[in-house]
Every structure is written in structure tokens, then in C-alpha cells.
Amino acid sequence: SVMVLAGCGEKAATPSAASAPGAAKPLTKVILQTDWYAQPEHGGFYQAVVKGYYREVGLDVEIAQGGPNSMPVQKVVLGQAQFGIGRSDEIIVGAGRGIPAVMVGALMQRDPQAIMFHEEAGIRDFKDLDGRSIMAVPGSNWVTLMEKKYGIKVSITPLDFGLSRYLADKKFVQQCFITNEPFYVKRQGAKPATLLLSDTGFSPYRVWYASRSYIDKNPDVVRAFNAASIRGWNDYITGDRTEADALIGKLNKQMVPEFITYSVDAMKQYKLVGGDSAKGEMVGRLDPARVATEIKQLADIGVLGRPVTITEVLDDKFLPAEVRVTAGGK
Amino acid sequence: MNQPPLVKINRVGKRFGSGPLVLDGVELAVQRGEFVSFIGPSGCGKSTLLRLIAGLTEASSGELVIDGMTPENARELMFFVFQDANLLPWRRVADNVELPLLLRGDPTVRRQERVAHMLEVVGLAAAAQRFPWQLSGGMRMRVSIARALSVAPQILLLDEPFGALDEMTRDKLNEDLLAIRARDPFTGFFVTHSVTEAVYLSTRIVVLSANPGRIAQVIEVPFAYPRPAELRETPEFLQLLAKTSRALRAVRNN
Amino acid sequence: MNQPPLVKINRVGKRFGSGPLVLDGVELAVQRGEFVSFIGPSGCGKSTLLRLIAGLTEASSGELVIDGMTPENARELMFFVFQDANLLPWRRVADNVELPLLLRGDPTVRRQERVAHMLEVVGLAAAAQRFPWQLSGGMRMRVSIARALSVAPQILLLDEPFGALDEMTRDKLNEDLLAIRARDPFTGFFVTHSVTEAVYLSTRIVVLSANPGRIAQVIEVPFAYPRPAELRETPEFLQLLAKTSRALRAVRNN
Amino acid sequence: MKARLLSWIQPAVTGIGLIALWYLIKKISGVPSFILPSPDEVLRAAWDERSVLISAVMLTSRGAVLGFLAAVGVGFFLAMALGFSPRIKASFYPYILVLQMMPVTILAPVFVLWLGQGLPSIVAITFMIGFFPVVANTTMGFVSVDRNLQELFLMCKATRGQEVRYLRIPGAMPYFLTGMKIAGTLAPIGAIVGDFLAGSAQGGQGGIGYMTIAYFSQLKTPALFATGLTACLLGFVFVGGVNWLHWRLLHQWHDSMVKKE
Amino acid sequence: MKARLLSWIQPAVTGIGLIALWYLIKKISGVPSFILPSPDEVLRAAWDERSVLISAVMLTSRGAVLGFLAAVGVGFFLAMALGFSPRIKASFYPYILVLQMMPVTILAPVFVLWLGQGLPSIVAITFMIGFFPVVANTTMGFVSVDRNLQELFLMCKATRGQEVRYLRIPGAMPYFLTGMKIAGTLAPIGAIVGDFLAGSAQGGQGGIGYMTIAYFSQLKTPALFATGLTACLLGFVFVGGVNWLHWRLLHQWHDSMVKKE
């Protein structure tokens, strides 16, 4: 069954809950389905829970931990969850297959996915991958786009989520989360080097989304969720993470403090969450132009079952005004 | 003898698959209460004939009518002592004897009484709790006999039931069989290799020839029941014995 | 008779597990070339005694010495006709007969000759290519006999080999057995329920009593070999027959 | 007594031999520990992670036990239905095969969405992985029943149900138990895969499948092997249970058990 | 003739029924197609992706066939060794169980390291997944041999090898074939898992295991189901082969096949 977080949320919320006894209207219950077990990459949401940001805007948010088959998109569409998180290209491809999920906010401006190899492997750029074997998720869009862009050919080994083959083979190249695998291999004395996938020019967002019908019926909830989540994320990256990290560590015993620190540092170092402010990126923002480019890129490699329009997959009007591209202006 | 025969075998022929003819033109009418023995050389089709009557195999030509029914439908009336003991290896001796009574739904107490009694008759009361593999060959066969007798069927088919037994046990069981028959009359079909046994038990002896199995001779046995054990020493008995043996030898020699 | 006995059974007792005593104090010395028959009531331990000689089961007390060896080591010299036909269901009749010859490594041609000859002897030449389930009970037993005879062992153990056969076939096989023995002499141990058979074939008849199995009487059969078929009708023969039957009955009655 | 002792000593001797071989292979081939740890490293990891492993086993056992029972129970009745009539068998056997051969990864999402993440889905996946050996073996047992005994039951006018109960079921036992033994070895694997495909880590503590991914992705290979061996222990419980049942049901009559003297 | 025809019609009728049920479930529950596609969508996807599927099957078949043969062959000989003496069985059986119960994901990196990426590792993984049912069944077959026949072989002074060859092997056939049938259903799954753990793909074209994940990550659910059904087809080939063997070896004598008249 789904992890219930409400209890923790309540307890954690007490310090800042000045409004507790006299809360005017009952909280709206919302489930956020994540794509993996609790980890720093979900930190902003946990921050919003423990700091009571959701409660302040009238939401009772339950974070349902994911796992290998958590299928947030499916659950959101079936109404088993109200919000889910994932990559923007998943939503676009899904729309092409008739899946009515709509992105409403971005938790990361840049995808933490990267390729990892050994410094000794002699790879400087994506071009150097030509003819190599990469361990990656089969069917990944970035592979096709990368091959197309750099005119290279690679062979793909299915990702097994392990690292031993990387360690055993100095020529090994594998897909990773930049916030994640390098930590473990460094501990084993390897010298990992990485290239962020977004540097190929195909740069999906990490987003949260809801189903079309839910958005239409509950615009206020979406608006409130967006605001509180963005607040949580800003706070998680720049503020005091202690409580959120403690919760993450409690929910997922594998998340030891050193690891969380490493992950958050990586998120900061690579500007994953807030992006590059020079390019007009900021926490939560979804730029329709960038999404349009992404749709075109995906259409070009033929993974979209049918043409996809931007309005099908993106609804940014519930973002706070300062975050919206159109309202906030560049 | 004006009533219709209980078992009517009508020009029955049998071959297995495309093999040679095993039985050919077997014609026999048996009245209720008769006890018919089949004798003949090994492999002549005696077991097959019993199996035809029991409806365990189908005639290739001709037909069998049992009490106005097909053999299959008449199984209700019959029970079979197979040539092999055919015991369930996972049931103890008493449980094996009990099986048919259990299957037809007799009440427990009645079942137990009958099983105990029948095991007594075949001399296996002491072995009631053994498993079949703990028995001698003759004991296994006696379990099978006890099982059949406990059912008290209208028609009893016995395929060499006493072949694995010593003469004494055999004679005793012959007498027991007649005693049981006097109390619970049944119509018997009996395969044996012992001419003495055939003459002692039967009302009629059917001598079969081999390849294909045909009825070579039918010998009437005129002795009235109950037949005392000493009958076997009378000159009339010995005369009939000699006649039957001759018939059997004749069958063997052509 | 100054040479040591081929088979020496020394005060042998046998019980299975913690069950009752099955055999008690069995004492017997058998010279090379003898033919010993065992008769006795069903379940008295005849099969067990043969199995002890063959080393298929171990004595609980006493010992058996065969040609100076333990039974297990002397198996080389023996073959067994089991009470059940014991055929391999996946081998055709001829292949079943061939098996022991194959196992001991006889050359193919010799094997085929022997198999064909033995099937001829038991009257199954026509059934050589059938599977066991396609045979009648008596035919299966004859396959088993053919198998044993084809081996031509020094010691042949036969457990009711002819029980499932009609008198004629039986008499013929009795004669065949003696003929084979005249050519390839073997020492025989023979279990039977037919007193006639026992007297006709044996040099000695051992009568066993039951519960526990003990040797009740040993009857010497003085007739010289070769024994013509007609021996069975001579007064001397019939006299010995009567004596043996009496012994058997005596055993049965106490 | 001596036999009893020997039956413990023999596997122990082999075990020691195999462990020695393991050391030897590691020494000679020089495989690094993050791929193939040495036995002592595994042992140490098992000790270090004992609390995690124990609670992982606890979690996974539930799924394994329920899945095993479902596989054995449903498999048995399925086989009974199939053995009941050749017509039913002809009609359904191919589709049962499809169910078995359909990679469970494909159906897992359907389970998860209908049954939710967690125990029910794990049980369903364990069942999917373990039921076919029971069906295949039991069906074979049902159809291998001695013809002569079948004829006996015909003569007894036994109903189809009686034949099944008193003849086919006991006769098929040796086959059924073998199928059950296979299902027993598959149940822990099934629960691990289920945990993997449909589990959810509760309170930061997942089942064995979760721990497998966790250790695997963190390069804790000795702990990974320790987890695998822990899974085997779980399997031994099943196989031990089936062996006990085997002994209980067959030792008095079946050729595989009866000691003729 | 009529029976022949019926044996085709019956499964076809059930098949149609099941497909109707599938439609019905989809209609009533309203599950969207990207979770549970309807049969026609699956068919259409199978047709659209036919070239990909065919070459995926080709790729996977090699691993499945070789792994199946290895499982059957090695399993058989292992069982023979175990059946040879109770001492060998006591010494090794527990460790064979460990091998079977050790989640294959844990051993996969070891295989890949030693055997390299690709076919050899896939075969090894398929073997690991399929061999135990063969071992368990065949061993049971070996020890279930009729005691009376064993005594016959004793009297024949048969060597242990002769006993195995002429008695135990033919006697164990019904068990062995059942184990083989189970291995046949596991072989495609094994090859898929192998493909998953040790396969590799060029130009986006891999074996069935690879395509499974690819379609999954691209949300091409109908194609995913088509892939699953294609895997089943592969399995049918194995089971068909084993059934043929079953018929060849047993139809003349075994109770499961012989039609007594």
C-alpha cells in the first residue's frame, strides 16, 4: 500500500502552526506520487511538508513514495494520486499516446541525468562516445537525440542499477544521476567523470503534473500546491534542511547524511533546481518555448505517436506570477 | 428356465486395435444364479471375456446384454476380482477392503463389521493394518478377494482369484465362496486353471480354445448345491473332472 | 555326497522391522545339482526364503553360505523368477527377455538366438514385439520365465512361476524345465502350490509351516532323471503325491 | 543414530569444500570484492546489517508465504480441473502456459494499479512465478494414474469426485510434492521480484528485493550477497516444509521412501 | 479425425471466450489503453512493430534455446549424479537449492565479468533460471523407481551405470519430461531476464527483454503486450517440442498415454 505521510506532516507542522486551532476551512487532501523512494531529489516537497507550507495554503499533502514500478503518470491519470513527478519528455510522449497528464510546475530546471565514466576513459565530449557501449535505460529518448546530433552510434546495455560493472571496467560508460552514483564510486576510489545529458541540447525539465480533468476541476488546489512546492524547494536549497533531511533519512534508511549532503551539493553545483538565472531559469518555472523545442525534438525522432500541442502538455497559468514566463517576463 | 437370461453374449468378437482376433463369435446365455467357469490355455481370451462382461472393454462385433442393459450401465450389479490384486498402495489392508463400501456410501459401522468379517474369512485379520507391500503375493490376492466379497454384488467376476494360493487355502476359500453364495446368491463368472476348482464350483464350464478364442465345449455340472467338501472325492466328480481335462487337452492340441 | 553343500542355510531366522518372526530356525544344506521345492501355506515365508538365498533381504539371525560366499557375492551364480512377472513396461517382450544377457555383455547375435529360442519354448514367439501391457497375465509370467532360462544360471530361484498358467502349459513347461536342466544343469529352488509339480520336478520337497515359518518336513523324491511325462501316472508317483499332500495338510491344521 | 549424524556431516563437509573453492576462485581469478566478495566479507556484512536483513526477511516472508500458498493451492485445484477431463485440459492448458510465460514485468503494472503497491501485488507476482510447476507436475500425476486402479474404480461405480479424491489425488502425490518443492524454491524469488516490481519501502525499511536494489546501487556487494543468502534461508524453510510433508505422506508406502529389507 | 478437429476447436473456443472477457474487463473497468490495451490494439501494435519484434525474437531465441538445452542437459546429469547415491544427494542437494534460490540479479555481474556481455551470459542466466525444475523432477523420478525392478537389476548383476541407463532413466522419463516442460516455459523468461541483465542492443534493436523495457519507458503499452505474447510464442515452441518428445517416448507404454481398449 501507499506510504502515508500525513502523521509525520502533522507533527512536523506544529511549530509553525499558529493557525492550528482556528483553521477556517478543512484541509484539502492531496497525494503526490513520487518516482522513487524518498531521496534529496524530492527534498523540496518534504521541506514543504515539514515546514507546514502546504498546510498554510489549505492542503494536506501526502507524499507517496515511489519505487521501481510506482508509475506516477498512470496513477495520476487514474485518480489514485493528484500530482506526480517525472520528466517533461515522459509527459510529452505520453500525450502522444493519449495520456492526459499536464505539467504544472518544474522541480528541476535541469535533469540530473548524466553519463558517468572514468577519467581514464578518454572521454571529453559526447562525440567521444562513438562506437562505445553505454549502460542506459532502453528506449531513452536522449540516446537517439544524442546519436542524431553528434552523428555517432552507440550500443546500449540495459541499466541494471548497479555499479560493479563500472568499477570493474575502466572503459565502462553508464547512465547515472549526477546527484547519486558518483558518490558511491568515489567511495570505492574511482575517479568518475560526468557529462550532464542536458548538455546535448536535449534538456527536459523535472516536473510535477496533474491530470487534465483534475486541473480543470481544482484550479485553486493546483495553484496552492504550486506555490507551496516552489516555496519548499527554494527553502530546501537555500534554507535549513535539517528537518526535511531527517524525514527523508527516516523514510529511506539508505539516505545517510553524507549522501544527502553530497546530493544537495550536486544539485547546487550543477544548478539543477533553479537553473541558470542568466538564461531566465528559476525554481518552478516552465518555459513554453523550451517545451515547444522539446516537442519538436521528440517529433523529429518519431517517438510521438501523433502530433502533440503545447497546450496539451503544459499549463503554466497556475504558477505564481513571478515564476510564469509570460507574466513575469524575461 | 423361461425367464430371459441375466447375461446374454451375442456372437461377440474382439480384437485390440488392428491386432489379431482375440475372441471370435462367442455366444453364451447365462441365467440368474448360475456359476460359469471359463477354462482354456493361457492367452486365449478369458480375462478379455470377463472384461467385456464388465464393460471395461468394448466388443469389436456382436453385443452383450446384461439384465437388459449395456455392460457399462449394468456395472451397478457387478464386481470384479482382477487377475492382479490391484490394491491401492497407500491404503492399509483394511482400508483397501473397505474402499468399495466407502465409495457406495455404506455407514461406517456396517463397513467396519463387513471388513472385519471378510478379513476373517480370508484369514488376514492379523494383517489388517499392514500396507500392501508388506504382504506376500497370496495375501495380496486374498485382500482382493475379501474386497470383492464384502460388496456382495449380484454378478461376481473372478479372474483366477485362487491361482497364487496353496491347495489348502484354496480349498477352504472354494468352500467359503459356496457358503457365501448360499447366503447372498450371486451369478458367478470364474476364470481358473484348476479343473477341480471349476467342477467343484460351477453349474457350467466353458472351455475356450485359443487363437482366436472360441467356445470349444460347454460342460454342464449337474451336482446340486450345497456341495459338501467331500463331493470332490466321489466317482461322479472325478469322472466329470476327467471329462473336462480331456476337453481342455483337446483344445490345446489343435 | 562328501563335497560341501552349494547352499548352506544355517539356523536362519527373519523378521521385518519389529514385526513378528516370519522365518524361524531354518536349517538346510543343498548340494550342487539338487532341485528343492518349497511348499507351505500362503504367507508362510517361501518367497522370503528365496529372497534370503538371493541376498535380496538380510537374515535377522543365522547365516547363509552359498558356494563359500555370502548371498550378495554369490548373485553372480543365480537368477530369480519373481512371483510377479516384473517386466520393464517400456521394453517389448523380446527386449525384456534380452535384458539380463545384454547386461552381462553377451554378443548381439548370441543374444538374439537365445531370446528367439526361449520365446519359442514358452510359446510366445508371436508376441515378441508386444509391450507388457498388451499381454495376458499368463503370457507376462511366461516372459519372465523365458528371461530367467535364457540366462542359464548355476542356481535358479523360481517363485511360483507356473501359478498363472493352465495345466497343459504348465505340464509342458515342467517338462521343458527338466529338459533344459538336463542340458545346462542348475541347482533349483522352487516355490509352488502344486504338489504334483513339486514331486515331478524336485529331488527334495521342503514343507514349511506358518507363523513363524519353520521346516515341518523334508521329503526326498527318489525318482531318477530324466523323468518322463508319464512318471506322473505311476503308482509310486501318486503315492509320494499323497504323502506330500498329507504333510501339507498336517502343517495347515496346527 | 550414526546415519542421522552422517546426514548432517556430509552436507557440512561439502559446504566447507565449496567455501574453500570460493576462496580459491577469488584468490586465483582476483575478482574484486565489489563483484564477488569472499565468504568472510559476506559473513561480516551479514552481521553488520543483521537488523536490516532480519526485518527485510520478515517483510518478504509474508509475501513469499502467501504467494507460495496461493501457488500451491490454486495450482493444485487448477491441475485437478485440468485432470478432470481431457476436454477442459485441451481448452485451458495453452492459456495457463501463456499466463506462465508472459513476463511478469509486463503484468506487474496491471497488478500494481489494481491491487496497489505492496503486499497484494507481491503475492500476485509470487503466485505468477510459482504456480506453473505445481500445475504441470500435478497434472502429470493425475494422468499417470495406474489404468488397472482406474478400472477398479469403474467397477466400484465411483463418481468422478470419488475417483479424484481416493485415487487421483493420492496417486498424484509424489508429483504434486515435487511441484511444491519447485514452487518452494521459486517463492522467495517471486517475493523478491515482487518486492522489486511492486514493493514499497515502509518506514525506510524494504523487503529483500528492496535491499537488493539498495545494496546493489550502493556497491555494498558483500551485503548484497548476504541478502541473497538470506533469501536462500527463507527458501530452505519452504523446501524443508515440503520435505517434511513428503515424508509424512509417502514414507509408509511410496517406493521413493519405503526401505525394503 | 473428429477428435483431431475437436482438439483444435476447443482451445480456439476458449481463446475466443478469453478475448471476449478481456474486452469486457476493459469496457467495464475503463482502464485506459496505456495500462491494459485491448486485444485489437495489441494486434495492431504487433503488426506495426513486426520487424522489430521478429528480430527481437530471433535474438532472444538463441539465448533461450541454448539456455534451455543447458538447463535440460546439465539438470539431467546433475539429477543422475544425485540419484546415483544418497550420499551424493545429501552432500550436494542443499547447495543446488542455494544456486536456484540465489536471486540471479546478484550473480549476473559475476557472469558478465567472466563470460562477457551478451550470449554466453544470457545463456548462463537462462540456465540458472531453468535448471532446477529438471533436477527436482528427474531426481524424484530416479528415486521413485519400482523396488521390484531394482531387485531384478540386482539379480542381473547390473552395474550401477547399467541400472541407471536401463532402469532409472527410462523409469524417470515421465518426471523428467515434466521438468523439461517447466524448463521450457522458463527458458524464454530466463532469456528475457538475461537480455535485461546482460544483453546489449545496437541501433535501438535488442532482444525481447530489451524491447520490453524500451516499450515500457516509451509508454507503448500495446507494443509491450505484443512483445509479451511474442515471448509466449517462443515458449510454445519449447513446450510443443517437449510434448512431442513426451509422445514419442511414452505413447507406447506409459499410463498417461496408452489408450486401453
Ligand SMILES: Nc1ncnc2c1ncn2[C@@H]1O[C@H](COP(=O)(O)OP(=O)(O)OP(=O)(O)O)[C@@H](O)[C@H]1O
Ligand atoms: N517387506 C515386508 N515387510 C513386512 N512384512 C513382510 C514383508 N514382506 C513379507 N512380509 C511378511 O512376511 C510373511 C511371509 O511373506 P512371504 O512373501 O515370504 O510369504 P509366501 O510364503 O511367499 O506367501 P505366498 O504363498 O502368499 O506368496 C508374510 O506374513 C508377509 O506379510
Ligand SMILES: Nc1ncnc2c1ncn2[C@@H]1O[C@H](COP(=O)(O)OP(=O)(O)OP(=O)(O)O)[C@@H](O)[C@H]1O
Ligand atoms: N490391451 C491389449 N492390447 C493388445 N492385446 C491385448 C491386450 N490385452 C490382451 N491382449 C491380447 O489378448 C489375448 C487374450 O488376453 P487375455 O488376457 O484375455 O488372456 P487370458 O485368457 O486371460 O490369459 P491368461 O490365462 O494368461 O490370463 C492375448 O493374446 C493378449 O496378448
Ligand SMILES: [Mg+2]
Ligand atoms: Mg487372464
Ligand SMILES: [Mg+2]
Ligand atoms: Mg510368495
